[in-house]
Amino acid sequence: MKSSDDGDCRFQESNSSKKSIKMAAARTLRIGLIPGDGIGREVIPAGRRILESLPSSLNLKFSFVDLDAGYETFQKTGTALPDKTVDTLKKECDGALFGAVSSPSTKVAGYSSPIVALRKKLDLYANVRPVKTTAGNSNGKPIDLVIVRENTEDLYVKEERTIEGPNGKVAEAIKRISEHASFRISNIAGEIALRRQNIRSASPATSTRDQAMVTITHKSNVLSQTDGLFRETARRALAAEKFSSVFVEEQIVDSMVYKLFRQPEFYDVIVAPNLYGDILSDGAAALVGSLGLVPSANVGDAFAIGEPCHGSAPDIEGQGISNPIATIRSVALMLEFLGEEKAAAQIYAAVDGNLDAAQFLTPDMGGKATTQQVLDDVLKRL
Numbered sequence: 001m002k003s004s005d006d007g008d009c010r011f012q013e014s015n016s017s018k019k020s021i022k023m024a025a026a027r028t029l030r031i032g033l034i035p036g037d038g039i040g041r042e043v044i045p046a047g048r049r050i051l052e053s054l055p056s057s058l059n060l061k062f063s064f065v066d067l068d069a070g071y072e073t074f075q076k077t078g079t080a081l082p083d084k085t086v087d088t089l090k091k092e093c094d095g096a097l098f099g100a101v102s103s104p105s106t107k108v109a110g111y112s113s114p115i116v117a118l119r120k121k122l123d124l125y126a127n128v129r130p131v132k133t134t135a136g137n138s139n140g141k142p143i144d145l146v147i148v149r150e151n152t153e154d155l156y157v158k159e160e161r162t163i164e165g166p167n168g169k170v171a172e173a174i175k176r177i178s179e180h181a182s183f184r185i186s187n188i189a190g191e192i193a194l195r196r197q198n199i200r201s202a203s204p205a206t207s208t209r210d211q212a213m214v215t216i217t218h219k220s221n222v223l224s225q226t227d228g229l230f231r232e233t234a235r236r237a238l239a240a241e242k243f244s245s246v247f248v249e250e251q252i253v254d255s256m257v258y259k260l261f262r263q264p265e266f267y268d269v270i271v272a273p274n275l276y277g278d279i280l281s282d283g284a285a286a287l288v289g290s291l292g293l294v295p296s297a298n299v300g301d302a303f304a305i306g307e308p309c310h311g312s313a314p315d316i317e318g319q320g321i322s323n324p325i326a327t328i329r330s331v332a333l334m335l336e337f338l339g340e341e342k343a344a345a346q347i348y349a350a351v352d353g354n355l356d357a358a359q360f361l362t363p364d365m366g367g368k369a370t371t372q373q374v375l376d377d378v379l380k381r382l
């Protein structure tokens with residue numbers, strides 16, 4: 001049961017043809033909820049509450065289906081990502097929210113990260129991670145950048161092996177970079193840069209950037225074949241006529257970290273292979289105050305999963321103090337990719353209001369509020 005719908009939607013063009021017939025009908029979206037482990041189970045209910053509380057003027061309705069994945073699921077069933085979860089997402093859902101999972105740091109026979117697997121199984125090839133300060137929370141250095149991380153390959157193909165070498169064990173992993181995946185991720189990075197520029201052009205008074213920019217991140221000075229292919233392909237993708245207004249530059253990943261920390265306000269869109277994108281986004285989260293603020297969307301041509309950038313945070317699990325904002329912003333990001341920009345904008349504004357007022361902040365942000373209090377404050381502002 002995919003969405004019944006009268007709205008315009010980037011990923012659901014077949015539905016847009018119904019627009020003229022059913023202008024007044026509400027669009028109903030079916031959302032899969034995958035809390036996972038740890039604080040994933042604390043923040044996903046907050047995400048659901050946001051969707052349930054959107055103003056009726058948006059003409060949007062939601063139905064939900066609870067789905068399993070994670071380490072606890074693995075312990076109970078022997079698999080971290082049940083087929084039922086994947087099938088339900090594919091056959092029934094328009095989008096999904098994923099919390100976090102507790103993947104062990106040592107090898108456990110039969111366990112494999114379910115979120116890494118899910119991204120591949122649904123071909124969610126782009127991991128879009130906006131990192132942003134708000135007006136009241138910028139320390140004079142407004143940050144507004146997006147990390148666009150390739151989501152299906154690189155070292156995350158997880159083809160590893162351990163062999164006996166002459167001096168003990170030797171472990172190896174394949175780093176796979178394809179022209180196809182590098183091209184499509186760079187193309188989406190260019191499109192995001194253009195879209196951001198259009199939004200800025202609509203309100204020039206508040207904009208501090210004149211031109212869209214994409215920074216290609218790589219380590220092709222050392223890895224000339226793998227990262228070399230990524231760099232070369234990204235250059236080619238971004239040289240397309242449609243991106244002629246986008247300034248394209250590149251940065252070797254280690255100095256990228258340096259420059260990002262020295263001058264974060266310089267960056268607009270950063271496109272990176274999977275592992276560098278993962279690391280850069282957690283680093284960028286520190287620049288805006290907390291991992292608990294940074295959302296992501298796993299995006300393919302036909303589906304989007306909103307997911308906070310953080311993990312299952314076992315150090316704060318069960319205390320009721322996990323920051324729900326990364327998840328709430330992930331809800332907005334998922335809606336954006338499902339064509340519901342207006343709803344997304346209202347959620348972003350409510351979150352910005354909460355952060356700027358700084359009355360209800362969780363301890364990671366220096367406050368004393370609980371998850372519930374932050375959620376209630378955001379709901380009040382919606």
Ligand SMILES: NC(=O)C1=CN([C@@H]2O[C@H](COP(=O)(O)OP(=O)(O)OC[C@H]3O[C@@H](n4cnc5c(N)ncnc54)[C@H](O)[C@@H]3O)[C@@H](O)[C@H]2O)C=CC1
Nearest residue numbers: 100101102103115291292310311312313315316322323364
């Ligand atoms: N996508 C996913 O499901 C991810 C899962 N993980 C898993 O999470 C587990 C824990 O990993 P860590 O390295 O500790 O990373 P983590 O992201 O869970 O936590 C890092 C630090 O950030 C804090 N933090 C994270 N989210 C927060 C929030 N919403 N509010 C307040 N504070 C927050 C934590 O308390 C901790 O001090 C591991 O098993 C790892 O495999 C890690 C990253 C992503």
Ligand SMILES: O=C(O)CCCC(=O)C(=O)O
Nearest residue numbers: 101103113114115116278
């Ligand atoms: O722990 C896991 O299972 C997944 C960790 C991967 C990751 O950090 C990310 O992709 O954001």
